[in-house]
Amino acid sequence: MTTRHLIDRLGGLAFGGDYNPEQWDEPVWKEDDELMRRARVNLATVGVFSWALLEPEEGRYDFSWLDAHLDRLHANGVAVDLATPTASPPPWFTLAHPDAMPVAPDGARLTHGSRDTYCLAAPAYRDATVRIATALAERYGGHPAVAMWHVHNEYATLCWCDHTAAAFRDWLHARHGSLEALNEAWGTAFWSQRYAAWDQVLPPRSTQWHRNPGQALDFRRFWSDTVLAAYREQRDAIRAHSDRPVTTNMMLPGYQNLDLWALGREVDLVSIDHYPSAPGLDAAADTAFGADRARSFAGGRPWLLMEQGTSTVYDRDRILGKEPSEILRHTLGHIARGSEGALFFQWRQSRAGAEQWHSAMLPHAGADSRIFREVQAVGEAVARLGELAGSTVTAQVAVLHDSDAWWALEVDGLPSADLDYHGTLRRAHRALWDAGVTVDFAHPGHDLSRYRLVVAPALFLLSDAGAANLLRYVADGGTLLVQYFNGFVDDRLHARLGGYPAMPLREALGIRVEEPRPLRRDERIVLSDGTHGTVWSESLRTEGAEASVTYTHGMLAGKPALTRHRFGAGRGCYLSTHLDDPGYAALIARLLDEAGVGPESPGLRPGVETVTRQAPDGRRWQFVLNHRADAVRLPEPALDLLTGRPADELPPGGCAVLLRY
Numbered sequence: 001m002t003t004r005h006l007i008d009r010l011g012g013l014a015f016g017g018d019y020n021p022e023q024w025d026e027p028v029w030k031e032d033d034e035l036m037r038r039a040r041v042n043l044a045t046v047g048v049f050s051w052a053l054l055e056p057e058e059g060r061y062d063f064s065w066l067d068a069h070l071d072r073l074h075a076n077g078v079a080v081d082l083a084t085p086t087a088s089p090p091p092w093f094t095l096a097h098p099d100a101m102p103v104a105p106d107g108a109r110l111t112h113g114s115r116d117t118y119c120l121a122a123p124a125y126r127d128a129t130v131r132i133a134t135a136l137a138e139r140y141g142g143h144p145a146v147a148m149w150h151v152h153n154e155y156a157t158l159c160w161c162d163h164t165a166a167a168f169r170d171w172l173h174a175r176h177g178s179l180e181a182l183n184e185a186w187g188t189a190f191w192s193q194r195y196a197a198w199d200q201v202l203p204p205r206s207t208q209w210h211r212n213p214g215q216a217l218d219f220r221r222f223w224s225d226t227v228l229a230a231y232r233e234q235r236d237a238i239r240a241h242s243d244r245p246v247t248t249n250m251m252l253p254g255y256q257n258l259d260l261w262a263l264g265r266e267v268d269l270v271s272i273d274h275y276p277s278a279p280g281l282d283a284a285a286d287t288a289f290g291a292d293r294a295r296s297f298a299g300g301r302p303w304l305l306m307e308q309g310t311s312t313v314y315d316r317d318r319i320l321g322k323e324p325s326e327i328l329r330h331t332l333g334h335i336a337r338g339s340e341g342a343l344f345f346q347w348r349q350s351r352a353g354a355e356q357w358h359s360a361m362l363p364h365a366g367a368d369s370r371i372f373r374e375v376q377a378v379g380e381a382v383a384r385l386g387e388l389a390g391s392t393v394t395a396q397v398a399v400l401h402d403s404d405a406w407w408a409l410e411v412d413g414l415p416s417a418d419l420d421y422h423g424t425l426r427r428a429h430r431a432l433w434d435a436g437v438t439v440d441f442a443h444p445g446h447d448l449s450r451y452r453l454v455v456a457p458a459l460f461l462l463s464d465a466g467a468a469n470l471l472r473y474v475a476d477g478g479t480l481l482v483q484y485f486n487g488f489v490d491d492r493l494h495a496r497l498g499g500y501p502a503m504p505l506r507e508a509l510g511i512r513v514e515e516p517r518p519l520r521r522d523e524r525i526v527l528s529d530g531t532h533g534t535v536w537s538e539s540l541r542t543e544g545a546e547a548s549v550t551y552t553h554g555m556l557a558g559k560p561a562l563t564r565h566r567f568g569a570g571r572g573c574y575l576s577t578h579l580d581d582p583g584y585a586a587l588i589a590r591l592l593d594e595a596g597v598g599p600e601s602p603g604l605r606p607g608v609e610t611v612t613r614q615a616p617d618g619r620r621w622q623f624v625l626n627h628r629a630d631a632v633r634l635p636e637p638a639l640d641l642l643t644g645r646p647a648d649e650l651p652p653g654g655c656a657v658l659l660r661y
Ligand code: GLA
Pocket: 153, 154, 273, 275, 307, 313, 345, 355, 358
């Protein structure tokens, strides 16, 4: 099943959110119907947390209340994204299956009272999830209200219990083939960790000091595969009774212990939840970061923003409101990057319960509120963009992401505590976003030939195949920027011997890193061009490359900090420190220039974002989002789809979707 089904069904883009009507009663449902019409809601996610109502006791189902809501929504013109409720097992489940409650690394077993409390490796839990998914699919597989399926919610819970241990051993057996190979891969010859029998092998539970890195990385891989298997079981149970597309919502950027490339291949439609935690321009950049990742995990196909908030979510210790017009700009920031619409969590703010202060489309204050009026305006705007459905976005620049590299950078015992996988990726994306270019994410093993510039910010782990692929990319004419502590280990976390990064990538870069030299916390070093480095430095020598910037102090004085190397038809650049913001922005600008990549819309001031969606027939729509506090003139005025009138200027915080065909 493809997205086309959803697009045809909605006749445009999706607008709506999670709808949890079981919290309310008849008069409120009537009001919901009216207000959903006013807000132009056409898609509601129903049933995400409804297990206790749908199956009040094990094996006894009650669908009557859900029948009534689906019929009501359908009659009101609202299609349903029907969820399986498995993210929140009811209290009876804990009592019947205490062994299916998750266990923390220190051995503490959790119990019900919150949500997401289950062990994906426990047979009782997996069986129960397939049973309820099957029961829902049998009943609603062909229901006219149901436009798509939403399996589970944000698979995230990890577990270290005995079921997990048994499943982990099976997985390790399949991956390594023998205990000997496992011992070799994990380097158990050190610290007397050698395993003499499979039942000695455990998940990485609490222990005295550094946990074995190979064990930690394999556990993350194993858990990702466990999640995918659990998702597939429910998906297939649904597919047996329904032809509607199936998804599960990804949580971005990095809270989810899951290989999102792999998940992207399993779902009919990639869907993401995105909540920027910082306000202002940072939130806009974060929106782009999340949306560009979603589109990339979808393999460039259309995807869907499944949840966002009308306020931010906890920014450390508080929920911060969005400024007027920010809800629209965030919504369009996602749609501009290929989302087939915009949904929120949740339609109506809860009166009681765990998320009563979480924002919603309809706040406690009711329809007579700024938030609901903005939501109505956003619904109106999304409705005007219906003709964009199914169109896509292309990028000339990619940032490399690999979950193996992410997990590798989280093991114990690394040379610096300041290495931050997602922070480093985000920084690379932000510099490109500030430069006004559209960015894809790609895996180091992907075909990169369509990109003029590829940035590899944090591939501490790089497989042999990945290193060879990057070499090929440069040889064939690409421009590649590799940043420090890259390619230092292989996919078993074994150090690359004889110098870093991995061969044959070193050939494309024309360098050999001999010694990593992490910097002290807050240490800043001066480079020959006046920029500064923090976090990290490296002692490296050129092997064909030219040093364009050098270190100026200490034992690295005069040695290369930034190198460039012509290789084949392309260029490989290596940056061995964490450059300060202006220095990094200037480097990215230079590389873009050399790679022949210009901003989406030249001549726009900083803080004005542009992205273009295009249809296969050549139609193009240019989104322009003014995140500035002053008005901006548009260099090339055109008809604005949002107003139906020509636009030549945007007010502070204003947006336009310009027809470019
Ligand atoms: C997630 C969940 C929702 C809700 C929001 C709150 O994305 O899927 O149920 O808890 O977070 O931000």
